[in-house]
Amino acid sequence: MTLRKPCPKGQCRQCWTHAYDPDIHRSQDQRTDCAACVDHMKNGCPSDQIQK
Template sequence: MDTPPGQCPQCWRHAYDPSIHRKLKPREDCGPCVDHMKNGCPYIVPKQKSSWF
């Protein structure tokens, strides 16, 4: 699954690939997801080109 333009690869993969979180126990947090929520995305995400101007 390719990451769409303008999306963080890690955020996209963790949101749409259920196998990543399958190993977690009930109510257990995913370390990389928690880090993203606290510190933001570590990737410089290119913005999508705006087509209206």
């Protein structure tokens, strides 16, 4: 996994990776939502995932 853009300070590493790495969702059925993304949308990003 090679990110095209590094995660900036103050951003969630998981959300940033899922947004900018096309390989993350490639194997997933395009008609379904990513469970990890939905979890962060509903519950917010955990503080340990925020880039310092």
